[in-house]
Amino acid sequence: MRTIMHSNRLHLLLPFALPAAADASMALHDLHSPALDKLLARATLVERVAGEDFQRTLPHERWVARQFGAIAANAVDEAPLAPYMLLADGGTPGNEQWACVEPVHVRIAHDHLVLIDPSALDLSDEEAAQLLATAKPLIEELGVKVEAPTPRRWYLTGAALGKLAGASPLRASGRSIEIWLPHDAQSGQRSRIWMKLQNEVQMSWFEHPVNEAREARGLPAVNSIWLHAQGVAQPVRSPFVRVLSDAVATRGLALAAGVEAAGASASFQALGPLGAGQTLVELGPFAAPFIAQDWAAWQDALGSLERDWFAPALEALETGRLGALALTLAGDTGSVTLTATRGDLRKFWRRRVLASLFE
The missing domain is CATH 3.40.720 (Alkaline Phosphatase, subunit A)
Structure with a gap:
């Protein structure tokens, strides 16, 4: 036929x-x-x-x-898209393993933490750039390289990160973040390097001028970062x-x-x-x-x-x-x-x- x-x-x-x-x-x-x-x-x-x-x-x-x-x-649950995102944002992924990191707001609910849809933050490029300027040295101190061709999407690479399984922000948005936090893809254990990196950034943004100005305008503070889409570019x-x-x-x-x-x-x-x-x-x-x-x-x-x-x-x-x-x-x-x-x-x-x- x-x-x-x-x-x-x-x-x-x-x-x-x-x-x-x-x-x-x-x-x-x-x-x-x-x-x-x-x-x-x-x-x-x-x-x-x-x-x-x-x-x-x-x-x-x-x-x-x-x-x-x-x-x-x-493939059942894979979407290693960070290197392609980096390419579209103007970067060069090469053969390195990249993860995408986005600034986010995590809301305190009754007995858990809830991730808010990042698009609802109304975060300007200028605000994101100021937050990045504070966070980048802290991340690099841990032996992790940061590329930020666009202020609201950062890309991390480095052997210290290991291979992490992170959840897409929109998959976790509106839900308790506990089960969606990055873990080691091999062992299934919570990633210590990621927890340390995340805590360092969260502390640096506490009472940051950007967040004080946002809260004065009735906007949610940018109080955490979210990792997802880690992978290596393939043909x-x-x-x-x-x-x-x-x-x-x-x-x-x-x-x-x-x-x-x-x-x-x-x-x-x-x-x-x-x-x-x-x-x-x-x-x-x-x-x-x-x-x-x-x-x-x-x-x-x-x-x-x-x-x-x-x-x-x-x-x-x-x-x-x-x-x-x-x-x-x-x-x-x-x-x-x-x-x-x-x-x-x-x-x-x-x-x-x-x-x-x-x-």
Whole structure:
């Protein structure tokens, strides 16, 4: 049987597009997305990956890493993306093992500590640079090298760190941090070097002028650092001819694979002619409301994507201007990938609904 390869293919990656079924039943009962509904109803299911409750990486991170060959196809909980993030931020990862470190706020709850979504900090580059200037000498005293091509993302390397298993910030956000703190990947023990490094930085930022000014403005203090994504850059290859994403790891993988990489387009129409090959677009408006459990804002994000992406993409598919459209919807633990062609849209007997995909 001959396989038809469509020359202009679009793949949309949608992190945090799959809430848990319990959340959906309570808060997402009035969704209105006819274009997405039709695409999901008629599409062919390509892959469904069921995750686990205590995985430290996010399903869309693992999906991207697999697509580019940065991890094995059967990898369960790996996303060693720091070297590719460093590349996208303008650094040179080389053959060293890098970890990404971000300044964060940890909130004291009743009987535990809770990590706050880093994007909710509203941390300016100037503030981050001042905090880094205080922390960097303390880190380097421990024999750890620091690269900071961008003030809000730092990259650490050094034999003293060892090989650490850290959790993605958005995986741990909103939860007690105890089980998500970095540990030695071989022994499973809490990393002493990381605990010492973290404590040194926390003490240096206590009553720091940046934090005093932030608290005076009613903003949370930057009171800790978070390590994640440690790994060594591997040779990668891209199944996409163009990658558009605001996620630094995704752009970094594209750069490492030698393909065009840029920020996500504002809409389907802004993409312009797709040309030959497959274009990947990663769209991230679900992340912040998903982490905050703000389902009204989540629905607003869905409405914007329906208008700007799903409806025009469906029209392009129906008229033949788009050869194929793939959708990868990810949640907190799992992901689903579906593909729709013009022929699939005529399969009226297919009845899949969005709610059936929720975790």
